[in-house]
Amino acid sequence: MAIIEMKNLWKEYGDQVVLERLNATVQEGEFVTIVGASGCGKTTFLKMLLGTEEPTRGEMLLDGRPLTPEPDDSRGVVFQRYSVLSHLTALDNVMLGGELQSSRWLGISFGKQRRKLRKEALAMLESVGLDQAADKYPHELSGGMQQRLALAQALIKKPRILLLDEPFGALDPGIRADMHKLVLSLWKEQKLTVFMITHDINEGFYLGTRLWVFDKPRLDPQAPGAYGARVTYDLPVGDCQTGTLTSINESVDNTSRAIDRF
Structure with missing residues (x-):
């Protein structure tokens, strides 16, 4: 097709x-x-x-x-320059798309919705080999790890x-x-x-x-x-x-x- x-x-x-x-x-x-x-x-x-x-x-x-x-x-996209946000942890970076969808102005979700987003983000981090780095900030990650994080960001919305x-x-x-x-x-x-x-x-x-x-x-x-x-x-x-x-x-x-x- x-x-x-x-x-x-x-x-x-x-x-x-x-x-x-x-x-x-x-x-x-x-x-x-x-x-x-x-x-x-x-x-x-x-x-x-x-x-x-x-x-x-x-x-x-x-x-x-x-x-x-x-x-x-x-459509998801990954650029050569890492598109991750430096002030957010790896987990928060991956959750961001879902957070913005829940609340465009606040960029944060609550309760059951937040727990669901967190679970999905942790699973995505695991799929790209970053489950042990969920609480780290981008500056604490190597170049390869930052690009894995960018992939997780791009793929979280399926x-x-x-x-x-x-x-x-x-x-x-x-x-x-x-x-x-x-x-x-x-x-x-x-x-x-x-x-x-x-x-x-x-x-x-x-x-x-x-x-x-x-x-x-x-x-x-x-x-x-x-x-x-x-x-x-x-x-x-x-x-x-x-x-x-x-x-x-x-x-x-x-x-x-x-x-x-x-």
């Missing part, structure tokens, strides 16, 4: 074309990894999926209906779609490998559909069931903003061969150099 459909999707800012002619269908449960040169529109695309940016032209559909133009519980914007870029290789295992485990257990941006093509191959390359197939030196990026490769990971990896690397490198010139 298709969960996301893009039909001739464009994103422009004035005369600057960021993305153009995106057409793709993503089935529920797929893990889509996204690579491409810096500045080619990957994060803009993720923001359109989240609902904080709207397409300029075309359609983005969720279950066959237009995507709501604002974030909701169907989203169907998880959006990851280079979530492991700041982590050292050992912690990064642990996070790979955790994300794959959560993806399978919670039956998520995942879109993940990464600058590491090998990471994209390892984690994804499908790999997209965002690239600018058209470049005009006189008008660098005239054309946008498109999905130039859309590959089932199992079909990726060494030659394809070389072509992707060359494509990304060429686009990166072209962007850097302007």
Whole structure:
């Protein structure tokens, strides 16, 4: 069953074309990894999926209906920079979404509702390996632990779609490998559909069931903003061969150099 459909999707800012002619269908449960040169529109695309940016032209559909133009519980997001709140404990960070839903102005729940939220948050912390750190503040946690906490925040509302914007870029290789295992485990257990941006093509191959390359197939030196990026490769990971990896690397490198010139 298709969960996301893009039909001739464009994103422009004035005369600057960021993305153009995106057409793709993503089935529920797929893990889509996204690579491409810096500045080619990957994060803009993720923001359109989240609902904080709207397409300029075309359609983005969720279950066959237009995507709501604002974030909701169907989508969770984790950024490269830790999105946790420094003045709250790990447990309070995970409870916050439910607290705000109970009382938008006070941001706190009471009685039975609070006990329910606390129980759910503790279970989520356990699922990401932070059950022993529930009462710690973010500054007391390592980078990998803070990113686990960000995952718990994103998943506590049980989203169907998880959006990851280079979530492991700041982590050292050992912690990064642990996070790979955790994300794959959560993806399978919670039956998520995942879109993940990464600058590491090998990471994209390892984690994804499908790999997209965002690239600018058209470049005009006189008008660098005239054309946008498109999905130039859309590959089932199992079909990726060494030659394809070389072509992707060359494509990304060429686009990166072209962007850097302007």
